[in-house]
Amino acid sequence: MQPTTEETQQHAAHGAHHEELGFWRKYIFSTDHKVIGIQYGLTGLLFLFFGFCLMMLMRWQIAYPGKPMPVVGEFLQKLLGDEMVNKGVMLPDLYNAFGAMHGTIMVFLAIVPVAFAAFGNFVVPLQIGAPDMAFPRVNMASYQAYFLGGVVMFFSFFIPGGAAKSGWTSYSPLATLADMGHHPNGQTFWILGMVLLITSSLLGAVNFIATIIQLRAKGMTWMRLPFFVWAQFVTAFLLLLAFPPLEAAAILQLMDNVAGTSFFLPTGLAAPGTTTPLPISGGGSPLLWQHLFWFLGHPEVYVLILPAMGIVCEIIANNTRKPIWGYKSLVYSVLCIGFLSFIVWAHHMYLTGMGTKIATFFQTTTMIISIPSVIILTCFFISLWGGSIRFTVPMLFALAFLPMFGIGGLTGLPLGFNFTDLHLHDTYYVIAHFHYVVAPGTIFGLFAGIYYWYPKATGRLMNEFWGKVHFWTSLIFMNLIFQPMFAQGMAGLGRRMYDGGVTYAGADDPAAGLVGVPQWVFGMNRHISWAAWCLGLAQIPFIINFFLSMKKGKKVTSDNPWGATTLEWQTPTPPPHGNFDKPIEVHRGPYEYSVPGHDGDFTPQTEPDKR
């Protein structure tokens, strides 16, 4: 029998007796993993929205090149200066800065913090039956480093010359040459921000791994861990071992920018817009930056997707009311993905002119890594078979994750082969591909997680009706944005172009045998932009629902409103400092739903065997 909320609130009040912390210690400088998780979540969601706003502005320039931005044009000109906005028109430098910062913010300041740090912090210690993370103060430092990194990135918009303009990948030598007139420039800020973010991730990763290895409750063996914990465990290893090479590369690029070294600058490099060689010692290798960047960059993709898979797994098991199909296959698959993700990185670099042998190696590993991903997805699909599915809001998002991630993953296969990649690589096809993985993929997973664990964090449910409105509108507009981009890309529309590619429109010259990009491709630019702005509107119900439900949402009637088996639902609601009010002992696997011979349709992990 589950304890009622009245009982648990008494527990919570009781638990709060021995420590009365002030507002600052409790909410700002907290060492409690749940508070830190929520801090990460709120900050990350804020950056998610900010990054999305940058893109909504860019979509105006793509859809209506050279027209003044409505509503915000004047304001942006006042805010960012005449070098960035002229008569309300976004200038190329600002477009480049927004593009680079959209990528940076979405990956490093929004998705990773929400998917890995926020959910990981809030849920993992609860799911393994731990009182907190292994190193609470390191945990706090991790959030503070992340916050500082975010501040540095944000303020780089307002320095002379503006934010970094060389893409989220910051390829050298462009990154060093893009803004040579200003010192320190946006790129220097970008590097400093990244060093802070990398430090934060390293601290977080060390903490997560140590916590999962050391603080599992009695009886919580490795094969009884919920899949979400496994996903976070592998993610933490990816961050731990893949980020340092980027940190090394960032330090070297910083030296290039600030101390005038030539780590990534080749001999004979000319100053921008001229043919005079730069006064540098030369001898550096631009390719080296790409190797070091993508050594992080590819594992980073799995850092983005694995936590979402973990969330989806929890929710599918809970809402199909049956055990997840192939738990062991899931665990071994996620371990395989983690291992293989370190040796596929150069498939981002086919365009650099690789030799056939090394290209064959990376094509092979890339194809192999798709196998465990397909196994995971297949397990989820089979888990739906014969379940009595409850179509709750979290379940809707989790269900939508499956085909969305499927599209994203399968469209990646042509990019894994170098001969098809050569055609598609610099087009909108790539944009569509990775956004299907991350936007309707991971972000839907995150929304699912927010709706699912919200009652545990606040004691109240989010509104079901507005949740469904949020879901259906988001699903429709996401697809209206990214589906046409596949067509645009295959038709040859290049990405990263300031004017949405209209420069290519004139290239159509039948007499010369030149075929330009057909007109319908540019027409799609406008449809996509309108869909993007509608997607922005579709988030309003979520934002209102999120904040209003804290005060007005329906109160949960038990600590376990979804009838779930895993340990986080065995705590009081919201869990007090130290989490569990009784010693926890685990007796069974994580997904024992509808097991014959048991009362009810779920058996919590803590329930001892009757025999």
Place this chain on the structure above:
Amino acid sequence: MDDKHAHDIKKHLKVYIGVFVALLVGTIITVAVSRVNLGHAGNISLALIIAVLKAALVAGFFMHLVSEKKPIYTILVFTAFFFVGLMALTIWAMNDSPEQTTTTGQAPPAHAAPAHHVP
């Protein structure tokens, strides 16, 4: 702390001193060898071999790696593997550039290069 424990530590102290001497000797050899010409490759490999040995001594004894527990080994084995992967694959990729396509006098396909652009 029990006596047996203290005895163990005392035994360790002797090992530490031995390692210390070995490290100093290694350093001296490195410097000495750099004065002798063994050929470019010879000098570099010898210096690297000594450096690896020294690092192994420090990690093994000063950092107690010889008597560490299994999870630590597991973590380090994976790290070593990925480190080797990073280094080897990058070097391989940098040294494997596409073979030069030799023109054999055949005209390129018409659509590949607009002919009238060539003067």
Place this chain on the structure above:
Amino acid sequence: MDIPYVVQPREDTGLFNAKVGIWLFLASEVMLFGALFSSYILLRVGSMNWLYGEAKDLNVWLGTANTAVLITSSITMVMAWASLKLNEFGKFKAYMGATILLGLVFMVIKAFEYNAKFHHGHFPASHTFYAIYFTLTGLHALHVLGGMVVNSFYWGPGSKMWKTDPVRFTNRVEIGGLF
């Protein structure tokens, strides 16, 4: 509930929490310096005009002396930890003090080396060799500095813990020493 295994090792892993943490951190350091060394090798092998022998303008004797200083400081660090294990707090203070002092000596010698380079007109921008030299030794110096700060804490204010929680303090010193 308090966090378990802060001091005593967990039965199935045989490790206390911080031990796992510091080795994980060291694993990430392996990757950091691994990437830097990889870059060094690649830039060196790919270079058309690398500096060899005398052209490098390195002072071998200062470098050797500094290596010796580092090696000595590593043994005093181990000795400091072993003294705690043997319950000899006075010896710990002496060894730890020596470790910190040796770190300081290292930094001073390093400063002389840098100074000589600057005087001869060698800067990171002069040549990729010097770029790597300054970046790698600079990062290493930062690590030494970090170690000195932590060790000074153990030597000074942090050593109070010896009275309240000796095992935890011994562990702490071990963790700091590993770094």
